Amino acid sequence: MTSHAITSTEPTSVGWRSALPIAAVAVVAAYGLMSSDYVVTVLGFAFIYAIFCTGLNFFMGYTGQASFGQSAFAAIGGYGSAILCTDYGWEPLLALIATMAISGVVAAVVGYPTLRLRGHYLAMATFALGLIAYEITIEWTSLTQGYMGYAGIPPLGLGGFELATLKQQFIAIVVMALIGVGVASRLRQSRFGRALASIAGSELAARALGVDIARYKLVAFVIAALYASAAGSLFAHFVGFISPEIYGTSMVIQSFAMLYLGGIGTTWGPMLGAVIVSVLPEALRGLKEMQDIAYTAILIFILIFAPRGLAGLTVLFRRARRPALGKA
Amino acid sequence: MALLSVREATKRFGGLLANEAISFDVEEGELLAVIGPNGAGKTTLFNVISGAYPPTSGSIHFDGRDITGASPHGVAHAGLVRTYQLVQLFKNLTVAENVEIGSHRVTRGGVFSALFRPHWMQQQEKSVSVGARELLRFVGLEAQADDPADTLPYGRQRLLEVARALAARPRLLLLDEPAAGLNTQETEALAEVISRIHLGGTTVILIEHDMSLVMKIAQRIVVLDFGKKIAEGAPDEIKSHPDVIAAYLGGTEILDA
Numbered sequence: 406m407t408s409h410a411i412t413s414t415e416p417t418s419v420g421w422r423s424a425l426p427i428a429a430v431a432v433v434a435a436y437g438l439m440s441s442d443y444v445v446t447v448l449g450f451a452f453i454y455a456i457f458c459t460g461l462n463f464f465m466g467y468t469g470q471a472s473f474g475q476s477a478f479a480a481i482g483g484y485g486s487a488i489l490c491t492d493y494g495w496e497p498l499l500a501l502i503a504t505m506a507i508s509g510v511v512a513a514v515v516g517y518p519t520l521r522l523r524g525h526y527l528a529m530a531t532f533a534l535g536l537i538a539y540e541i542t543i544e545w546t547s548l549t550q551g552y553m554g555y556a557g558i559p560p561l562g563l564g565g566f567e568l569a570t571l572k573q574q575f576i577a578i579v580v581m582a583l584i585g586v587g588v589a590s591r592l593r594q595s596r597f598g599r600a601l602a603s604i605a606g607s608e609l610a611a612r613a614l615g616v617d618i619a620r621y622k623l624v625a626f627v628i629a630a631l632y633a634s635a636a637g638s639l640f641a642h643f644v645g646f647i648s649p650e651i652y653g654t655s656m657v658i659q660s661f662a663m664l665y666l667g668g669i670g671t672t673w674g675p676m677l678g679a680v681i682v683s684v685l686p687e688a689l690r691g692l693k694e695m696q697d698i699a700y701t702a703i704l705i706f707i708l709i710f711a712p713r714g715l716a717g718l719t720v721l722f723r724r725a726r727r728p729a730l731g732k733a
Numbered sequence: 734m735a736l737l738s739v740r741e742a743t744k745r746f747g748g749l750l751a752n753e754a755i756s757f758d759v760e761e762g763e764l765l766a767v768i769g770p771n772g773a774g775k776t777t778l779f780n781v782i783s784g785a786y787p788p789t790s791g792s793i794h795f796d797g798r799d800i801t802g803a804s805p806h807g808v809a810h811a812g813l814v815r816t817y818q819l820v821q822l823f824k825n826l827t828v829a830e831n832v833e834i835g836s837h838r839v840t841r842g843g844v845f846s847a848l849f850r851p852h853w854m855q856q857q858e859k860s861v862s863v864g865a866r867e868l869l870r871f872v873g874l875e876a877q878a879d880d881p882a883d884t885l886p887y888g889r890q891r892l893l894e895v896a897r898a899l900a901a902r903p904r905l906l907l908l909d910e911p912a913a914g915l916n917t918q919e920t921e922a923l924a925e926v927i928s929r930i931h932l933g934g935t936t937v938i939l940i941e942h943d944m945s946l947v948m949k950i951a952q953r954i955v956v957l958d959f960g961k962k963i964a965e966g967a968p969d970e971i972k973s974h975p976d977v978i979a980a981y982l983g984g985t986e987i988l989d990a
């Protein structure tokens with residue numbers, strides 16, 4: 406009886422839970438495609454951030470660790486893709502994958518000693534990582550062109566087939582963001598994902614059950630770096646121009662707002678937060694000088710009434726429904 | 734050969750000798766209790782055995798292997814699983830997920846099998862989930878399987894911790910005061926669960942203050958006081974051991990039990 410309940414609920418419930426968010430993404434994307442290039446640009450940024458945040462969620466959400474330096478990996482992706490494609494004529498997709506690999510290696514090398522630190526120390530160490538990357542993008546002018554930035558980065562494409570219009574690129578970005586969420590969801594619902602969650606829950610209990618904490622933290626950090634790198638590359642191709650500020654501290658702060666607002670540790674929360682935080686200022690543009698105040702007020706309002714983020718609200722529905730089912 | 738063999742285990746914190754040359758063996762299938770007044774060094778002994786920190790001197794052998802100074806997760810992988818004196822649940826997860834994580838040691842697979850879900854992985858996921866429900870039934874928590882772990886009443890959180898540790902299929906289970914803070918009824922339920930674990934063939938070391946519980950289920954008792962082992966023997970011997978009675982300040986606690 407029990408085993409029947411388990412085997413039947415698992416796949417269907419996962420299917421159901423993702424049907425609604427995917428439909429919502431389709432609606433947002435369709436809206437973008439019917440709107441001006443300006444709207445497409447805003448939404449494109451939103452979904453690039455969704456990729457960044459979905460990755461960060463592995464480390465900060467599932468595993469419960471803080472990283473203030475994820476922008477460094479976006480910078481590796483962005484500058485790597487810019488340099489490889491512009492100066493060396495690489496295929497954008499290959500450059501994206503190659504720079505992800507570089508980011509992964511850097512994350513492993515940097516993370517190995519750093520992740521032994523805890524709490525504030527880890528936060529400081531990762532913050533320093535972001536600052537170092539930022540300094541490099543400014544100072545190493547022969548490589549990065551410094552403050553001038555890198556222009557003329559080709560759009561996404563593969564094998565001579567170029568996504569020439571902004572809208573085509575936008576579709577590619579949305580698809581990649583959805584794949585990113587799909588991968589995250591699969592990884593979370595597995596032995597691997599449970600091990601990450603156990604670290605967030607209690608390191609003492611996790612290690613007593615045989616979870617190699619240092620190793621899983623490192624893998625989560627590397628995965629987050631892979632996503633960040635891809636997001637950085639996509640940004641470079643989407644805009645065609647990058648400069649140091651793009652991968653600066655504001656990226657970190659922005660992504661935190663998205664994670665917490667959308668629902669840290671949830672499957673769809675990072676994407677939800679990314680879209681809302683990106684779109685909200687544009688939606689409030691009509692308020693002119695009141696824009697910033699309204700924006701901040703709305704963010705605070707959401708965080709007060711949905712402290713676990715907007716995606717966390719679905720838990721309320723599930724909780725409200727269960728007793729009714731149980732007693733029926 | 735003994736399953737666990739503690740030899741001259743000593744742990745010093747600065748000037749304090751929390752464990753001083755403690756030696757004892759635990760045979761396969763045994764239920765051993767470790768008792769002693771507050772601060773006697775019981776939890777420290779568990780920490781030393783389970784790899785939380787290395788002993789200052791002495792050695793720990795488990796299943797014929799020297800595990801002195803091994804990492805906590807390494808010790809767990811060898812089959813020695815512990816619980817903590819303070820409840821350490823994964824509060825952010827459901828009751829069932831807590832137990833599923835317990836099976837980490839006896840399952841396999843990483844990022845790639847999670848992503849591509851080969852057949853064996855799907856089978857494993859099913860058996861992890863079915864196994865978790867079975868363990869929840871074993872401790873009487875099946876009705877709460879989908880509740881968030883932190884909504885359980887305290888007594889049930891204790892049972893959940895035991896179920897989670899069992900999911901790791903330990904060869905030796907170390908329970909640090911599992912009945913702390915439980916009422917009489919809950920303590921009885923827990924005692925019954927521990928007895929059944931023991932009957933199922935799992936070797937258990939139990940730290941416990943509740944003497945009636947210890948006297949009822951333990952086969953052998955090790956008594957610590959001020960970091961030293963002052964007695965070891967069957968419950969009846971321990972009850973009347975003069976040093977033990979002295980350690981417990983007149984011993985009313987023990988004699989009443």
Ligand SMILES: Nc1ncnc2c1ncn2[C@@H]1O[C@H](COP(=O)(O)OP(=O)(O)OP(=O)(O)O)[C@@H](O)[C@H]1O
Pocket residue numbers: 746749751769770771772773774775776777778818
């Ligand atoms: N990490 C530590 N650093 C310094 N001193 C410690 C540490 N852990 C324990 N101690 C000290 O070692 C002694 C033994 O502590 P321990 O926790 O092992 O006792 P216990 O027998 O488990 O007591 P209780 O019944 O209260 O749980 C105590 O004096 C304690 O203060």
Ligand SMILES: [Mg+2]
Pocket residue numbers: 775776777818
């Ligand atoms: Mg103790």
